[in-house]
Amino acid sequence: MSVLDMIGPVMIGPSSSHTAGACRIGLLARAILDATPEKAAITLHGSFAKTGRGHGTDRALVAGLLGMKPDDGRLPDALAEAERAGLALSWSEGNLGNLHPNSVRLALDGEGRHTTVVGSSIGGGVVEIVEIDGVGVRFGGARHTLLVGHEDFYGAIATVTRVVADDRVNIAALSSNRDRRGGEAVMCLELDARLSGEALAWIARIHGMNWVRMLPPVMDEG
């Protein structure tokens, strides 16, 4: 967390948790889908469900899904922008479990892809993505983030970190989880720089790797 997260972000009001944080969760979910979303089923949890509309959370989430940043002047009109962009929205409120009160689940479809992302806005515009396609993860989008969805097998992490090392990129934080033994796993590497296209392609070719995403940092705009 940088000093620019404390005096900042520069954002459209009225709430850093409910507007800026929500927008960033939308941006990260869009980057995880890696496509222009055409359908979004949005489930608001806790305080997001109770006061989300008052704080503009709905508009901010959608703004992020449309690729807008928290300081984008079009954010207050995001729902109308979504209609123009052909993004179909459905809303519900639900208990997503033992999560931070400002949490949301985004089930996205676009360009033939589908993903379900759960994220929390934990204060001052800082966010955490806590689940992707049912697998627990934990990253904040403050750094370049490499996500790899893969089959759960021995050596999976070592083969990926070998490629990252050969690309001469340093790993700042690393986490990994799976839905069950031998099932679907997601590894999450927070990096000090973006991985090269060659390295990403190399990882995608490794046997057992299902998908690879290189997410840009979402905390340094403004």
Next chain:
Amino acid sequence: MAGFTLRELEAVPGRASEWVLEHDCAETGADPEAIRRTMRERLGLMRASVTAGLASTEKSLTGMVGWNAHGLWSAADVLNAPLLRRVQAYAMAVNEENARMRRIVAAPTAGSAGTVPGALLGVADHLGIGDEALVMPLVLAAGIGQAISRQMHISGSAGGCQAEIGSSAAMAAAAVTELLGGSARACVHAATLALANSIGLVCDPVGGFVEVPCVSRNAFFSVHAVCAAQLALARLESFIPPDEVVGAMASVGRMLPPELRETGEGGLATTPTGLAVTARVRGDGS
């Protein structure tokens, strides 16, 4: 654990803000000059929010606020307390801009965005200090926020209003203290005094909107920050050590029931008037 404690910051021999900047750049790899440049830009945005907010009487989305900053700024100074009036008006100007869904600088949150510019720009303008001298105090304000967030989430939903406005007042108090020549120790104690005297404030916004009581609360806590700076500059200190005060606030935040943590289910939000406004704005009541 990443970050630094207030005890470490308090012991810095030189300017506390310089130490915060060095520490931050070592951790993130950022260029100190780039951080200073961005802070300078954000200071300019704060200044723009103050100017726009003092001039505007446009109502917020719900119509609950929008004329407070202008109203105070154009009223007679009956107390003959120009610093007080300036600090309050600046703070509300920023928060009313926020409630109009305009672009603001969160400090550390949007709901508490008026406190730091209210206190820092208010004091500087009162004393005739130029904006360039405010850049590093703003970095220190951010550093105080970092040290607080080491022990607790800075959000009304996690810790009540104390976590938001208490943090913003602590940040502002340290910034004003450094601006007026206070040592690192004085800056940290200014922040601590501000924080210790914010413990227990609940987050009960009417209808869930960042308007009532948020706008007036920024006026109150920008003055609270100046009060803390005044004590610390006279070498008064917090009896309870700084990091212990943060810990106390974090523990109180955990004790607060969910109804008083930004859910709009208690306090001012559930007064008859609060409920009526909520029903009207959401369009699901009379």
